[in-house]
Amino acid sequence: MNPLLESFVQESRENLQEGAQALLKLEKQPQDAEIINEVFRSIHTIKGSSGLFDIHPLGSLVHALEDLFDALRNGIGVVSSEVIDLALDSLDQVGSWLDSLEKTELLPSDAEATAQSFIANIRQLNSADSNIAVAEPAPEKTAAPLPAMVETIAHEDRKKWWLAKQSIYWLEYKPDPQCFFNGEDPLRTIQLLPGLYDWQSAHSLSAFNESYDPFVCALSFEAISTATESELREHLKYVAEQITILEVQPEQLLFCHGSDIEHDALQAVKEQLTSDTELSKLVQPLHSVLNPDSKAWQAVDWFIDLGDDALELLQEMLAIDVSTAAHKKPLEKASSEAPQDSNEKSSASNKSLEVPVDVAKAVWQTQIELLESVADDQLIAGAIASVANVLRSSVGLVAPSQVAELDEAIAQAKAKVSVEALIQFIVSALSNNELDVLPTVEPQETLATALPASSVAADKANESDSKGNTMLRVDQRKIDQLMDLAGELIVAKNALPFIAENAEKQHGNRQISKEIKAQYQVLDRLVSAMQEGIMSVRMVPVSSVFQRFPRLVRDIGRKINKQIDLTLIGESTEADKNVIESLVDPLVHMIRNSVDHGIEAADERVAKGKPAVGKLILSATPQEDQVLIQLQDDGKGIDPAVIKQKALDKGVIDQETFERLTDKEAQQLIFAAGFSSRDTASDLSGRGVGMDVVKNAVESAGGTVELSSTVDVGTTISLHLPLSVAVSRVMRIEVSGQQYGIPMDIINETVRIPVDRVQTVRNRRTIVLRDTLVPIKSLADLLAIDTIPERDEVSLLIVSTHRGVLGLEVDDFLGDLEIIQKPMVGFMREFTAYSGATMLGDGSVLLVLNLEDLL
């Protein structure tokens, strides 16, 4: 598979997961803007990366979703359950396409049609939401607020486009930080934009120091263009995913932007206004007396040219009628953004300075060049004198306040015969903001104002992520291979004690035997450390499995109309990746069973005095070399009498067993194959396969299942799983000359007792161990091999199984051993009494017994 595509699939899966989780959170807190942003970011990332591949349906679907959440985060529309459902379904669809990409590197042939159907639904929802959002005061002004940059377009240009009924386009270009490596030059792209009217930039540059990376693009741009949308898209087709284009329709250009003014003429007009005044005649004179930078003048200007079309605007500007609240918003915004000091007077005074400042600045620039070009020390004095003259005449004219500063610079330059002081003065004079006609804004401030706060925050987060992220993605197969090698090493290491024994017993060389044993200790320590190291790489938090369950519970709950609150505990508990993966199916079955069978319907719960909302708790707890997964519900519990009767009816148990079974044993019957407590199977569970599957899956992963239940209180199912399935410890025992392995995790202890302590109770051999009656079974009998000859003492393995604690009689204990258990293959697979086999250091095979099956 193409490594780039592989990486896209992996990353997109993570983003899908994050997006789905955020959606579930959003369903509970629909007003939370940060969660909406979270969803948006996940979708946005998938969309951005999808542009690299020829997977248009996927790209267009996530694009439509992105639009929907972009609108929501801009306050357009509301987060409804329809939005959540559709978004979750869309993400599921994207997930299934990712599966397809992983298998075939292609999308299914019907992907385009599927995408279009989703997109149509999303767009419908989006437009419906837009209507909801703007339904309140003024239906005609429904669009999102205009970008601030549009509001700065000169009045005459807006009027020109309005009269020509021409739309213009605002676009935002957020280049990918790595875009330089693709040969992109965003600044150039903006310069060459067709119909470019104006542009501005913002940046999120890091501090300039040794770690500054010049090849990370941190500039973003906004531009206004008069070209058509298709021309723009054609020009930007290689960076399409980094661009947002917004059409600004002619009618959206009809607003006033500038300063508020108080003027006698304006006041006079206001006073003369009556309901039947002919406005055009009355306001005409204002056009010649008001400052064109003021909103009032612009309103008059619109009105003179457009007549009634601009009437509302004029009314508002002149405060004639405030009932037209619908038009207020953009205007209020414009006025709040107007510079505080830009009244008529200061504007006029700036104008008078405009020409000389420009000329003076050009002259000063030339002086710098002149000073820098002087290479000969003998000419410096002359150059200083010449430049000093020029500066004196121009600075006095344009910036009289800086004359004293200039005199000082000239004196310094002459004294030191150095141009440095003069150049510094000119540079400072050139950057004197007071001389500028336009207010100068520091780049840092512009960043904050030009970019939405959330985007700045997101960029910062990305930046810190990219710096702090030192994770390495490794193919799992490579780690599995390492794990296998470590396993082989363990087996090879196990051969050393045999060799040592041989050296001593067969060759009589005790010294070599001693040295081999010493070396074995070193090797044992190193191999164990290596194995632990590799195992820790494979450890993943259970959250990777748990995360899918809130969605599952939500979907099932909605389907069968039950309200269920799922709580996840201990999500950060870690276990081997294979163990975690083996958990998925059992947990799905368990949760389905709990929701379907366990938790009662709301009315039934209320009648029982329980809260209407059912409670499910899924927890993970680390326990030495095991992890305990528990699913607890507060449902109706399992009634042992009902279960026993069903089991008898279905032939799962016979009459004798029916009578003998204790309540606890009866409850365990739900794990029996073919058992289902429901009369009719639902599509969720109830086909009698669920809990059976759970038990088998957990046991094949080397774990055990326990169930405890109380009627009308609830049920708890506990899964004890090994932290790792790769290496296991067994006790080697001997029976009739044969060696077997028994998993250490079920062995409580080993005891040797005199044969006369064995008693027979109701035809069963038992012993009393610390005041507890423990039944004894002979392993030779269970395996149907030669019986153990009579001895003075009995060797017993005290084991815990699903049948309780019992003593397993063996001939001898041979010590414990770390093994890599291999599953039985071929016809041996049918002998379920063996869970697997391993090779011993002397080359012989050790069969590992499956006591649960044997007993």
Next chain:
Amino acid sequence: MAWQLKKTVAVADKTLEVEDAETLVDWLLETPNGKVNLKDNEYMHTAVAQVLIASGVVISVTPSSASQQQILQKLRLI
């Protein structure tokens, strides 16, 4: 070389490509009070413009090219 690196001034050539950003970064880190002379510059890659913004270096001579001057004004560099 796109930059003529003098003692205190880096003089730009007509065009400044992406890789010239790195040269400028190195020079500016070695020459903290250095200035740049952009008189002849007619084209500047985004990466170079970013260095000028990030470093806050003094532009001792602005480009002669009107269009280039306008770009620098828009970037609030002059």
